[in-house]
Amino acid sequence: MIKTDILIIGAGPTGLFAVFEAGLLKLKCHLIDALPQPGGQCSEIYPKKPIYDIPGFPEVLAGDLVNNLMEQIKPFDPGFTLGDRAETLEKQEDGNFIVTTTRGVKHQAPIVVIAGGLGSFEPRKPPIPVIGNYEDKGVAYIIRDPEVYRDKRVVIAGGGDSALDWSIFLSGIAKEVSLVHRRNDFRGALDSVEKVEELSKIGKINLITGAEVVDLKGEDSLDAVVIRHSGEAVSEEVKPTDYFIPLFGLSPKLGPIGDWGLEIEKNAIKVDNSFDYQTNIPGVYAIGDVNTYPGKLKLILCGFHEAAIMCQSAYQRIFPDKRYVMKYTTVSGIDGFDGSRKEAKREVVKSIN
Amino acid sequence: MSDIKITIIDREGEAHVVNAPVDMNMNLMEVIRSYELAPEGTIGICGGMAMCASCQCYMLSHEHILPEKKYEEEDMLDQAFFVQDNSRLSCQIFITKEMEGLEVKIAPTAT
Numbered sequence: 241m242i243k244t245d246i247l248i249i250g251a252g253p254t255g256l257f258a259v260f261e262a263g264l265l266k267l268k269c270h271l272i273d274a275l276p277q278p279g280g281q282c283s284e285i286y287p288k289k290p291i292y293d294i295p296g297f298p299e300v301l302a303g304d305l306v307n308n309l310m311e312q313i314k315p316f317d318p319g320f321t322l323g324d325r326a327e328t329l330e331k332q333e334d335g336n337f338i339v340t341t342t343r344g345v346k347h348q349a350p351i352v353v354i355a356g357g358l359g360s361f362e363p364r365k366p367p368i369p370v371i372g373n374y375e376d377k378g379v380a381y382i383i384r385d386p387e388v389y390r391d392k393r394v395v396i397a398g399g400g401d402s403a404l405d406w407s408i409f410l411s412g413i414a415k416e417v418s419l420v421h422r423r424n425d426f427r428g429a430l431d432s433v434e435k436v437e438e439l440s441k442i443g444k445i446n447l448i449t450g451a452e453v454v455d456l457k458g459e460d461s462l463d464a465v466v467i468r469h470s471g472e473a474v475s476e477e478v479k480p481t482d483y484f485i486p487l488f489g490l491s492p493k494l495g496p497i498g499d500w501g502l503e504i505e506k507n508a509i510k511v512d513n514s515f516d517y518q519t520n521i522p523g524v525y526a527i528g529d530v531n532t533y534p535g536k537l538k539l540i541l542c543g544f545h546e547a548a549i550m551c552q553s554a555y556q557r558i559f560p561d562k563r564y565v566m567k568y569t570t571v572s573g574i575d576g577f578d579g580s581r582k583e584a585k586r587e588v589v590k591s592i593n
Numbered sequence: 594m595s596d597i598k599i600t601i602i603d604r605e606g607e608a609h610v611v612n613a614p615v616d617m618n619m620n621l622m623e624v625i626r627s628y629e630l631a632p633e634g635t636i637g638i639c640g641g642m643a644m645c646a647s648c649q650c651y652m653l654s655h656e657h658i659l660p661e662k663k664y665e666e667e668d669m670l671d672q673a674f675f676v677q678d679n680s681r682l683s684c685q686i687f688i689t690k691e692m693e694g695l696e697v698k699i700a701p702t703a704t
Contacts (some may be wrong), residue, residue, distance in 0.1 A: 507634025
């Protein structure tokens, strides 16, 4: 069991900055994120794109903003559970919450902060009506252990980097690899495209372009995919296979958070913006793009503001009897949990004779 | 202020004739969102960077005057679902006065 003061769901810029604001109040944070790295959308979708509306930064790349935030919160030693999704929220009798992830990791904290942005990034599933029946029975959206495919027949669908790279990799392991793509051109890295072309020429990858997988066959588990060839004469082909791996990138989904009993409006969590961004569940807050209230703006700078306000309220919930006055970092400096100290240079009073 | 009229068919099949400004640097995705013709969170998820396909629309008219697709848009449409020859990412279509009378249909959401 991981225990902390504030459990933050979502390690995007808002979640990361909340660690800093909590740290000033000597509250420790732990973050959970479905992606394997911190930074949320900034790292996953647009790390190389510039942002122009972070106060004090005329221009900053999204990836650099994340690096800066990681540097800024380092003294407060946050814990991370990455590549794992928060599944359930339970309230205990003592007032603590337990959040359990998909892999079964349990986290305990008196305060839960949802900073989940657009939700957790999940593989995009092709619109094949029966696909749900074959999940884990021949259909996989993520390749966790390539060994599973040794000496098997595999059909991969998609035209991006991951489809290309896995086709190349699995061609060395699987009995047969087919790559199905709707168009004739691939848009991955040039080396990958060339390598696939080469492997296709020597028969290691069965390249099926101008085609789409439209249906799946099999009694209990997958036996075959139905491939529709477009072009002048539309035709369908039943291709026997052991596995079908559609690789069409990731898209964000609110996911299990939507079932936690929180008030949801327009795919976002309603919060009290007249005070502290708390949700309808006392002790659970929502900050950043994941929340909504009248006049909400989905901007990183608004998430930062909400994080600061939330931390003050969280502190009062954890220590109802303590009086606290907000301090300026310029005045009080920063005391890290790692023993580090940052402070403004003191002026020396010394007479010069 | 100058507006043009465009027809947007929502995901339920209902047609809406709306005014779209040509002088506010707005794209079609933003016009759809401003009239709330698709639920928030199901369109324009990436904010207009051509990095998701949630704003995919079928362009039913004015093909000849639409801007060429850039690399990012082609790339995204390659990975999107329900793609047809007239599919575009509406965030990449900026409203101009030549688009008067444009008709578009919002593509279904991918699951």
